[in-house]
Amino acid sequence: MSQPTAPHNQLSLRPARVQTRDDNPYARKLFLIIDNVPDMQRAISMTLATFGANKVEYANRASDALAKLARFDFDVVLCDYDLGNDYDGLYLFQEAKERNLLKPSSVFMIITAEARVERVISAAELAPDGYLLKPFTGEKLRQRLDKAMRKRDAFKTVDQALMKEEYLTAIAECDRRIGARDEFMMDFLKLKGSLALKIGDHLTGKSVYEQVLAIKALPWAQLGLAKSLTSEKDYPRARQLFEEVLDDNPRVMECYDWLARIYESQQDPVNAKQVLQQAAQLSSVVVRRQRKLAEVSMKAGDFSTAQSALSRTIDLAKYSTYRSVNDYAALARAQLAAGETKAAQQTSDTLRREFRHDQVASWVGTVIDSQIATQSGQPHRGRELIDNAIEKYRDLSPMLNETTELEFVRACYHSGREDVAVSLVQQIVKNNHDDELMLETIEQVFRDVGRAEDGKRIIAENVQSVVDLNNEAVRLAQAGQLDEAVALFNKAVAELPSNMQIMLNAVNAILAFVHRKGWHESHVSLAHDYLEHVRHTDPANVKFQRLLVAYRTLIEKHGKTQWML
Template sequence: MPENSSSSPAGTTQNAQLNNQLNAQLSVLIVDPNPALRANLQNMLNQAGVTRIESAVNASTAIKALGRKSFDIVLCEYDLSGGTANAEGQDGQQLLEDLRHHRLIAPWAIFIMLTAEGAYGKVVSAAELTPTDYILKPFTAQALHQRIQKAVARRAALLPVYQLIAQARPREAIDAAIESARTRPHYALDFARLRAELHVSLKEHELAETVYRDVLAEKPVGWARLGLARAIAAQGRMDEAIPLLEHIVAENPRLMAAYDLLARCQQERGDAALAKKTLEDAVAISPYVVRRLRRLGEVALEAGDADGAEKSFRQVVTRSRYSEFRNPEDHVNLVRALVGKGDPAGASTVIRDLERSLRGTPAADACKAISVALLHDLAGNGAAAIKELKLAVDAVRAGGALSPTMRVGLAQTCLAHRMDDEASEVMLGALNGGDDALSAQQALNVFVRAGRPDLADGMGKQLRAQAQILLGVADEKRNMGDVRGAVQTLLEALHMAPNNLQVMIAVVGGVLRQIMEMGWDHPLAALSEEQLEHIRALDPAHPRLAALDAEMEAAKRKYGIST
């Protein structure tokens, strides 16, 4: 029998040549402060045929490089200090955290962490933030080549689905994942995970739950159990999600994202103290993730634990000091904790650091003014606090992008000083914050809890007026043939006036028109059915209700959707 070419010397040589040809097309960014190690890595890559190589010496230069262009592979040293104990800057894990959060690397980019780090918590943190792979040093050129080939093969299999996702074609991506799992069974679990995540992105949590349960029926993988808990929690079934997450944490105490979700579920159930304890347990195991530290600080503030909040936010400020994406709100929260402890000197030091290191943007100006106002309030100087609050509102008006939570805090402080107009302006802005924007009811509740139902009524009238204007804009878009644009404007109106019958009727009608003309859209259809039920509850005899029900049934029949 003739020898298989792949196992013969000639076949091996041919495979190596083919791999080198493929590798020549790869672009690689090496992130390492040590010039000798960068040179060694470049030599290893050259041996495998990789020649399109650039280097960065720290997290900041890496972020700049990735902002200019995309790379197929990032090889990142974990310890970016260059071996000096007192070096300043981010480590590789913090860099990866920023890259993922700010979407500076594509989902299909290959990120390989290189580390000789023996500290258990740091390795856990790095693994938790899902690099494609991580390699413990020392390693050989062959080991590096093998890891890269494995990662490239996996990326090649998943890339068609990723490309459909990038083109905003999630339905086709789901279909492609189903077909690819059949033709490439080696990556079936990867495709199932993508399918479930796509269903989540479409708010189809019931379908995501089904995918996760199917995976778990075949293999008890941790990500599927966590995904199942997420899908259950997203459907509001906290009584199911919490014990499931507790079981996950007990069985796998290194699955850190389970702690985060468990704490969120506990907090939504109203148990801030238990949520704080859960996050404290997570930080004790994996102490280097800035966003978890920040969340712990927020929960500690909510629970009235000023000492715990100070500890967490001080670490956040320290660890993010050299990030390209520092958030001045962390300084405000640290000041808030110190004020809560009655430590004006410590708060003043934090404010000086904020002014020195983050000056020059409206957001930083707003945060400084809020912080100084907190300090004046502690000293009982109301007039000075009002002056700073006016500066904060001016900075927000000038474009200072504050989170909804920070806006709520600013509005509450304004209300405490009878700055009614400023509070209303700040809360109206909090309704337009994108994905994390407050709902109209959440904004109104700020005034109700402050004992100002008159301001809640006034704001409600403003929101209804804005919704009426948006209905007119939607009509104009529809008349010009921009059906999708009309629906997006109607959804904005619904956000402003969620219980307004006229708006709800317009939203359902607009969505059904888009579906009939442009194809079935599950999230929009689900929204329409939800709005129909709201209309039925508010006015079961509404003259448009029967017609809209009939249109919904017609749309389902057209696309073969089961009722």
């Protein structure tokens, strides 16, 4: 294939010294070039060839790139910033990271002709390894890649812990490297801060970002501090910091999402909606943002915006891992709220067609249809359909998430099956008794069905029942009645298998039992299973991370390596 010379204003192909194949790191690496201009792809490929790179793949669009990233383990990704159709390289990078399509040691570099992109990237918490402004020489590309690969090598010890989701180990390694004060000290501070926020250790995160800002006013540290303050509910200071970052650069998209979160926490869905609409105008391709825009629009009573955002969500998610039956249920709910029963019926029909042979989708369609029938003046038909859904619920419940179950709760209330709705809500509350966002979502469901006061009472009673049970088990443990404490926690786990805090408290009680009374095989077996369960469902839980360390220490002490996690 002929390889034309790149335009002189884009890339200068000045050869760099080529090492022999045996000692040349470029010869061993697999590259991906993402650019929608074929001439630019070829020009970059030719430059890489002068470094000794000979394994190169190409992608023209974001969807092609994600498909290739899912298929191959790339060592280096060079991605144009402007990918067309509202996609940019930074969004692609963040999407690939969140979907675990990039191995930790991969280098991801953005290439752009826009100088403003530097400011966008510098503010991002989840940022690529660097950027390169067009036009650039081969030597400049080589220098940037060499530095990025050196940085990746420096992070390899942390990468191993991150791959195993052992965040406290990763933070400890960050501390070691920060203490070394080498050229990547700021990078390790940035990683430590983001990991602290990830596991919910907001005080550590706040301390890290304040430490950085005392040295230099870096946008990513401002952003991180604002997130820490939001988690501590210091909303005025957090909002001020987010707005300062946006004043400097209105394309730091995370700020809009977090500002919306603040407004929503303050029961202000109107401003939350406006902030997310601003963000959607700048970048309309983020599924989660469109989904959130729909949610706050429903709370604000703007059913038209909710419908538009959900339709966009469904279109964007159609061929991705974000595809969800819940979006169709939410769209039908928005349509029914606007009095558009025919549109809701079309949504239900589309759901069944798009997810044919899917039991859950068929069941959700029945739930939607029951609400359509009730609202269309056919209450007996609505009751018949909801009774059919109730009958199938037990078999399908292991496949349902809480968002789907709450749609079911709404339908049960609308069709007069309050008994089923209350029973299901009680279980959801007990399994999420310390999850403020989930409890607020449940409160919103009760507001939607006109039972706000009932909802507050049901939530409060069931939260308190879990707190009382937990306190009783803790009291038994503190009184030295460890057998009884472990038994009570195990009983609670059996009744509330999705309550992570109860499960972790059970582990804590078992560890205390073994420390005090010696090895107990069946108890340790349960602790192992509980930790394994939490690892799969909530690995970033800070209590899990701490208990995992304590559990491993105990296993090593007793030499029972067969129970190691």
